[in-house]
Amino acid sequence: MRIGIIGTGVAGSILAEGLLDAPGIEVETFERAAPGDHAEAGTGLNVGPNAMKALRLHFPARHAALREASLPWRRWFVDLTDGTRLLDLDLLDVAEEPGMRIRWSELYRLLRAPAAHQTRHGHVLEALEEDAAGRLVPVFRADGGLIRYGAFDLLVGADGRYSRLRALTCGEPEATPLGVCVWRLLVADVADCPYDDYGQWFHGNARLLSFRVPGDAVYIAGTFPLPPDGRIAAETQTAFAQRTLFTPAGGRASPAVAWMLDRIEEGIDSIHWARSATIPLLRHDPSSRALFLGDAAQAMVPTLGQGATQAVECGVVAARILRMGGGVAEVAAARDERVAFIRQFSVEASDTLIPGTDIVAATRAKGSAEFLGRLRRTYTAVA
Ligand SMILES: Cc1cc2nc3c(=O)[nH]c(=O)nc-3n(C[C@H](O)[C@H](O)[C@H](O)COP(=O)(O)OP(=O)(O)OC[C@H]3O[C@@H](n4cnc5c(N)ncnc54)[C@H](O)[C@@H]3O)c2cc1C
Numbered sequence: 001m002r003i004g005i006i007g008t009g010v011a012g013s014i015l016a017e018g019l020l021d022a023p024g025i026e027v028e029t030f031e032r033a034a035p036g037d038h039a040e041a042g043t044g045l046n047v048g049p050n051a052m053k054a055l056r057l058h059f060p061a062r063h064a065a066l067r068e069a070s071l072p073w074r075r076w077f078v079d080l081t082d083g084t085r086l087l088d089l090d091l092l093d094v095a096e097e098p099g100m101r102i103r104w105s106e107l108y109r110l111l112r113a114p115a116a117h118q119t120r121h122g123h124v125l126e127a128l129e130e131d132a133a134g135r136l137v138p139v140f141r142a143d144g145g146l147i148r149y150g151a152f153d154l155l156v157g158a159d160g161r162y163s164r165l166r167a168l169t170c171g172e173p174e175a176t177p178l179g180v181c182v183w184r185l186l187v188a189d190v191a192d193c194p195y196d197d198y199g200q201w202f203h204g205n206a207r208l209l210s211f212r213v214p215g216d217a218v219y220i221a222g223t224f225p226l227p228p229d230g231r232i233a234a235e236t237q238t239a240f241a242q243r244t245l246f247t248p249a250g251g252r253a254s255p256a257v258a259w260m261l262d263r264i265e266e267g268i269d270s271i272h273w274a275r276s277a278t279i280p281l282l283r284h285d286p287s288s289r290a291l292f293l294g295d296a297a298q299a300m301v302p303t304l305g306q307g308a309t310q311a312v313e314c315g316v317v318a319a320r321i322l323r324m325g326g327g328v329a330e331v332a333a334a335r336d337e338r339v340a341f342i343r344q345f346s347v348e349a350s351d352t353l354i355p356g357t358d359i360v361a362a363t364r365a366k367g368s369a370e371f372l373g374r375l376r377r378t379y380t381a382v383a
Helices: 010-018 049-058 060-069 104-118 164-170 239-246 255-270 307-323 328-353 359-367 369-380
Strands: 002-006 026-030 044-047 071-073 075-080 085-090 099-103 124-130 136-142 145-148 154-157 176-188 199-203 206-213 217-225 272-278 290-292
Touching: 002 010, 010 026, 010 104, 010 307, 026 104, 044 104, 044 206, 044 217, 044 307, 049 060, 049 099, 049 307, 049 369, 060 099, 060 104, 071 206, 075 359, 085 359, 099 104, 099 206, 124 145, 124 164, 154 164, 164 290, 176 255, 176 328, 199 239, 199 255, 206 239, 206 255, 217 239, 217 255, 239 255, 307 328, 328 359, 328 369, 359 369
Parallel strands: 002 026, 002 154, 075 199, 154 290
Antiparallel strands: 044 099, 071 099, 075 085, 124 136, 136 145, 176 217, 176 272, 199 206, 206 217
């Protein structure tokens, strides 16, 4: 069986590693980025305990390498920007091991390494053709021209939120915006940072999220509601506007928030601004010749830190199933119910970002037995 993997981000890299030396399977991997170019090198992310559990059970060497390159994510606290504490959760109350806090560049570097020798970098999937037997032939743009490497029995779309493989086989998915802007910033040399593990700070529905990552750096992400037209106005992309957005009534920000507001002011020009949106869950094309993993199948809202986390689970599960001779239907059966549950939970947990929600009541509800039960299921019910 000849399998082509499009994209070596999170899901594609793990699948490629999991299929190394698989009997009866020949794998080729294609990646848009150049070798050593870890596209999101500037920022950090938190990956859930469930991804770590999946890796520990099935990819122990990768689990160990990631633990080495990351900091443990043990805690989730939520404050108002004046410092009033609303929630303080020990992740080990609802998980079997901590999650991790890591730089994007390190995550991609470590995940891509095992299958680097079989990856064709600088290859952008552009079109699809068929051979006489009806197998898909991907057409790549590389070195300024179009290149084909023959037909594949299965193509795996691990090419992210704007998956070209999904668009070519199933049409462009309709995006459902969450109605918020999400920005991110990585701050270096942070000896004076007054916090360490994962925290969130609310002022109205505007939220700061921050934690330390390895290398004496801090990751800061901001979220704020957008107008109905979804436009991120230039006036909001200034240090003054962001300071206003997060400064509590009365003007006294907590030490953590005051520290972040100063860093935002210094780093305003390097902030990356984006909109959060979901696309419908889709695991494969109607002919079962294309399988979708990670964001290509299930791009979700970022509230619970489950985007890359679920991409890890996708890569682990798909590798095990394809190795054992299973196909797209088995991957769908193993993944879709769990992904649907986590997507719904993530959307509901985003209530505090949506205007009209009572931040204090909705955040305190995240300490309820009902919410914690769903969080425990998210963090532990790994295939
Ligand atoms: C602001 C922000 C913050 C986030 N924070 C978190 C977080 O803290 N925790 C978390 O779990 N998730 C987070 N996410 C979500 C996370 O980024 C994604 O869910 C995750 O990267 C998806 O992994 P993936 O493998 O599906 O795709 P990606 O990691 O996006 O990888 C796709 C790969 O495909 C390649 N590619 C794309 N198109 C082509 C093509 N046509 N041809 C060839 N190659 C192609 C790309 O170069 C890339 O290497 C965040 C997202 C955003 C936007």
